Amino acid sequence: MRRFSRNLGLFVTVSCILFYSSAVLAEEPPVTEEPTTEIEQDWTDFQDEYTGEAATRIGDPLRGMNRTFYHFNDIMMVWFITPVSEVWGFILPQFARFRIQDLVDNLGFPRRFLNTLFQGRPGRAGIELSRFVVNCSLGLGGLWDPSTKLFKWPQYDEDFDQTLGVWGMGQGIFLTWPMIGPSSARATLALPLDIISPYYAPFGLGMVFKINDASLGEADDYKTLKKMSIDPYLAFRDLYVQSRLKKVHNRE
Secondary structure (H helix, E strand, O other), X not given: OHHHHHHHHHHXXXXXHHHHHHHHHHOOOOOOOOOOOHHHXXXXXXXXXHHOOOOOOOOOOOHHHHHHHHHHHHHHHHHHHHHHHHHHHHHOOHHHHHHHHHHHHHHOHHHHHHHHHHOOOHHHHHHHHHHHHHHHHOOOOOOOOHHHHOOOOOXXXXXXXXXXXXXXXXXXXXXEEOOOEEEEHHHHHXXXXXXXXXXXXXXXXXXXXXXXXXXXXXXXXHHHHHHHOOOHHHHHHHHHHHHHHHHHOOOO
């Protein structure tokens, strides 16, 4: 009982710290420097046009820990996930791998459906419900995606992190977790609820799904971004931050 009480107290303390950092940083304006040359001004204008706002920065006070976990994840990607995905792609034809991907997307229905409701978007929730019914029936349990191919119904990839953002919570500090990758204080708080995603499936199934996605192009995308970056850690961090902003504001 005492051990349980200590663990519960630790969890509550960490959660309060993460929540406080999210609330505080939500109020901080973006820190930007004034462009000093015409080229820099053109680049700033491009960023403003592309993102709809000035380039956003996120607090990274735990950069040492984050870089350590980034390098761990990078080793896993380069020396495990990518080689295994190449073998996986050699064994399974592309057709079969796309069926697995469609099945995983269909299994993500509860997370998408609940979060469209939590965000006050019943129309999107109705589309997600319709997609699930059609894919389970005409798509043979989700192995195919007729709701997209035949009916052109979009899929709304919503999660609890986005829901918290929609209701005004800032991302807080930047974090990187082993095997999970880039995250934030807000996303970490939302993680227990996002466990319903199939990518967190037990018994290694989540890793199988990630390997399958890697065989369908994600590993190549990872290599390309890493190769084009002077500092891959910063590149992946900034990409994550901008991606989450666009998802919260549905600008994608």
